[in-house]
Each structure stands twice: as C-alpha cells, then as structure tokens.
Amino acid sequence: MNAVLEQFALTGKVAVVTGGFGKLGSVWSRALLEAGAKVALLDKPDILPSEEALTLQRQFGEERLRFYQADVIDRPSLEIACHHIEDQLGLVDVLVNNAGIDQPPAKVRNDRLQDIPFAAFTTVMDVNTAGSFLCMQVFGGSMLKHAFGSIINIGSLYASVSPDARFYDHIETDPPFIKPPAYGASKAALVNLSRYFATHWAPQGIRVNVLSPGGVEGNQDEAFKAKFQHRVPMGKMAQVDDLAGPLVFLASDASRYVTGTELIVDGGFTAW
C-alpha cells in the first residue's frame, strides 16, 4: 500500500461506538472494522444487539467486535464499560459519540411548539449533548493515559439549519408534526462543545471533530423522501455507505492535523 493510503489504516486501534445497536451504529462499526480497528459497541442495557451488529460479530469475530452495556447519561455505567474495554481490548484510541435521540413523526399526537413539554426538550439535550460530554470525559480519560486519540461526535445537518416544516406537511395530524426543537439545538451545542474539547486536549494528542450527516435514506415515507431529495443539490438522500469514508478519515492519521472542525456530509443541503 502506498504511504497516503496507509494513513487511513486503523490496524490494531481500539474504537468505541456509542448507540451501537441503532441504524448507524453498525455502519460506523463496519467502516472501523474494515479499516483494521477492534470495536467496542455500546448501547443501553435494555437494548438487544441489532441483527446488523450480530452479523458483523460473526464476520469479524468476538476478538474484533465486542458488545458493552452503558447509558451515556450515567457516568458510573460508562466507567464500568470503559474499564472492561481497556481490559479486554486495550486503551481507547477512537470514540464515535453516536448515541442520540430524535422523534419521528407521530400519527396520533403531536404538540404545538408552545405546548411541547419541558421534559421532551431536556431529554433530547441530555442524551445528545450532555451524554456526549460524559462519554468524552470517560473515554477521553482512557486516551489521556497514552496521549493519543480521535473523538468523532456525530452531529447533523440540523446543527447548521432549522428543519423545513414543509417536509412533513403531507402528514395529516392536528396539530401538524414538527421536528423537535431540541434536536438541532442539541447538535449545534455539540459542535461547539467539540471545539472546546479540541482546544483543551490538542496538547495531549487528542483530536475532536464532528461528522454531521444529512438525512440518511431509510424507511421514511415516499412523500418525505421526494421533498427532501428535491432540496439536496446532489438530488438524493445520503446512503449509509456514503458515511464510511468520512468517518475513517476523521478517525485515522489521514486527518492528523484536523481538529475542532465539523465535516458536513449532506450532498450540499446546507450549501443552498
């Protein structure tokens, strides 16, 4: 392999992916495994491993992919998981702060903006922002032990722009569905929090960046997809495979002089 391609290799590195049993957890994991890393997939204690995660474990073996339980808003559970990961895989080199919550359109009940319960707002902020903060503290602690690491916080295009309510105006509920206001706020806060950690830990050899995907095509309804795609300069939603390269770039030495930045992978959505 030539020198520049070697910079993308993660051979023998230990990577932690939070929220690992959701839709994108196995996408990040596959990318990290294919680049040579050992991966610790972490999710809440009441969540069973996804089919995709189990398939990856069969393919790469338990020595390369292990499952751990922890809640990202519960520091003691994170510390226990980190201890097991260090013991079984080694000190942490890469953290993908992927655990997050959003709210899909509800067919039954939606709230008007002025009536959204306070707890609905703070729960999203807690998991998406404060949970990422806690994970950076705990797994960053492992990185500090060997003065090396790359933290990738998963943001969103909604860290930069507000959701377009017209994407949802075909959903016939009264009141109409609105994407939760806390979601974008939680991701925008995460971008700035990443800059904070990046500047503080740069002298310790730890880089901190944000990877912000655009809408990823999944089981959204066709009317939503059509409206969303029309709004993307590249004319399509992100496919899961579009995210692997950007993650490996940020995780690896290929980005060794990159810290405190946000890589937006949205087909140009936020350029318009």
Ligand SMILES: NC(=O)c1ccc[n+]([C@@H]2O[C@H](COP(=O)([O-])OP(=O)(O)OC[C@H]3O[C@@H](n4cnc5c(N)ncnc54)[C@H](O)[C@@H]3O)[C@@H](O)[C@H]2O)c1
């Ligand atoms: N899917 C998209 O289109 C998209 C687009 C932009 C950004 N994102 C971001 O990517 C990340 C992953 O999205 P996804 O589509 O895979 O979501 P998902 O809902 O499928 O998965 C999220 C995972 O996080 C876990 N989780 C939630 N709360 C947790 C907690 N307190 N502790 C530990 N784990 C917890 C859930 O159990 C779940 O497995 C999220 O941060 C999301 O905001 C997704």
